[in-house]
Amino acid sequence: MTDRHRPARPGVAVLGAGVVGARVARELISSPDAPLVTIVSSRADRVRALREAFGADAVVLHSAAGHAALPGSVRVVVLAGEPEGQAGVARHHLQLGRHVVSSADVPETVAELLDLHDEARAAALSVVAGAAFSPGLSCLLAAHAALGLDTVDEVHVARHGAGGPLCARERLRSMRATTKEWRDGAWVAASSGSGRELCWFPDPVGPRDCYRVATGEALLLVDAFAGLHRATVRMAMSRRDRLMLPLPILLPAPPEGGVGALRVEVRGSRDGARRTEVLGCLDRPGMAAGAVAAEATLGLLRGEAPAGAHGLAAWGRSTELLAALRVRGVRVATLDGE
Amino acid sequence: MRGLRRAALAIGIGAIFAAALRLRGSGGSPPQQGEWRELTEPDLRDAHRVPSGSAAVGDAAPGSPDATPG
Numbered sequence: 001m002t003d004r005h006r007p008a009r010p011g012v013a014v015l016g017a018g019v020v021g022a023r024v025a026r027e028l029i030s031s032p033d034a035p036l037v038t039i040v041s042s043r044a045d046r047v048r049a050l051r052e053a054f055g056a057d058a059v060v061l062h063s064a065a066g067h068a069a070l071p072g073s074v075r076v077v078v079l080a081g082e083p084e085g086q087a088g089v090a091r092h093h094l095q096l097g098r099h100v101v102s103s104a105d106v107p108e109t110v111a112e113l114l115d116l117h118d119e120a121r122a123a124a125l126s127v128v129a130g131a132a133f134s135p136g137l138s139c140l141l142a143a144h145a146a147l148g149l150d151t152v153d154e155v156h157v158a159r160h161g162a163g164g165p166l167c168a169r170e171r172l173r174s175m176r177a178t179t180k181e182w183r184d185g186a187w188v189a190a191s192s193g194s195g196r197e198l199c200w201f202p203d204p205v206g207p208r209d210c211y212r213v214a215t216g217e218a219l220l221l222v223d224a225f226a227g228l229h230r231a232t233v234r235m236a237m238s239r240r241d242r243l244m245l246p247l248p249i250l251l252p253a254p255p256e257g258g259v260g261a262l263r264v265e266v267r268g269s270r271d272g273a274r275r276t277e278v279l280g281c282l283d284r285p286g287m288a289a290g291a292v293a294a295e296a297t298l299g300l301l302r303g304e305a306p307a308g309a310h311g312l313a314a315w316g317r318s319t320e321l322l323a324a325l326r327v328r329g330v331r332v333a334t335l336d337g338e
Numbered sequence: 339m340r341g342l343r344r345a346a347l348a349i350g351i352g353a354i355f356a357a358a359l360r361l362r363g364s365g366g367s368p369p370q371q372g373e374w375r376e377l378t379e380p381d382l383r384d385a386h387r388v389p390s391g392s393a394a395v396g397d398a399a400p401g402s403p404d405a406t407p408g
Binding site: 202203243279280319322323326331332333334335336337 | 357372373374375376377379381382383
């Protein structure tokens with residue numbers, strides 16, 4: 001096929017070039033059906049570094065506001081930067097006929113993105129909220145675990161670790177803010193840092209004390225699973241984390257966090273008997289988040305996503321997405337035994 | 339001056355008690371048995387049954403009215 005007859009490659013814009021944004025771009029570029037990738041960053045030093053790293057594989061733009069004039073070929077916009085104001089940016093791109101993928105996990109941002117459902121559905125477009133490690137991969141694990149059950153009434157997510165500095169900041173915020181849990185069909189306020197539970201993650205992370213945190217993940221789970229009675233999200237905290245929690249953190253976060261882990265417990269029934277399915281994952285959160293957001297983006301380009309605003313658990317394609325993530329090196333595991 | 343020292347001592351003792359209360363505890367019971375097994379390609383290919391009644395809201399197949407045009 002000559003270049004003249006080759007169909008034009010669709011474009012994808014990644015707004016925010018931190019650990020996750022850069023990894024999304026890298027994963028997209030390395031795909032067999034790679035789109036044209038444009039990266040927008042507000043940091044001049046980051047723009048220089050990414051231009052050097054990506055060369056001709058991606059267009060890297062600098063914009064003080066974090067969003068520049070994008071090429072007309074852009075069909076999907078990935079929001080991988082600051083969570084504040086993402087709903088407004090998402091609405092802007094919906095009006096321009098673009099799908100939106102967001103990696104934010106702040107409850108307010110996730111709620112605002114889900115509120116775009118009617119607008120996106122009317123335009124036959126998709127807003128994918130929480131396409132990262134947790135939420136994101138955790139939503140896929142929950143959806144996949146649910147395939148082994150006839151009914152699902154509880155989903156409990158536990159996570160360990162953080163991606164880049166922005167993710168570390170959000171982790172700290174989620175530990176300090178008041179959270180809401182889904183109990184018996186209603187949102188119940190709870191204190192972050194309460195509700196200690198020992199959660200067993202895949203080795204070598206192993207058992208960790210986990211506590212309630214304020215993330216938007218429960219919103220996505222409740223949206224995805226009809227008839228859910230309980231949805232909880234916990235995060236592993238060390239004793240030092242808990243002791244230092246009320247104090248200001250004066251040291252900057254490391255460029256990228258270490259190994260993270262996920263544990264997703266789905267309870268329900270099968271053949272009339274109570275049953276619990278547990279899936280987990282061990283990976284660097286930033287890398288896994290990039291792979292998840294990239295697969296979500298490619299799914300949107302292939303027209304595989306439902307119209308409207310949802311998380312990945314609502315796609316109904318967990319098996320295919322987990323298989324695609326496996327090819328990218330994101331391995332998941334199941335807990336065998338009782 | 340003596341009052342100030344007493345106040346400082348009381349605050350210090352209170353802080354030590356608060357820290358001990360905040361950090362103590364065994365953290366619950368670990369699972370008694372079971373081990374993690376990686377989901378392989380056949381595991382993911384031979385997907386479980388599709389659930390009834392607990393289906394995700396976005397089960398739109400490609401090409402269905404609810405699927406996006408990409």
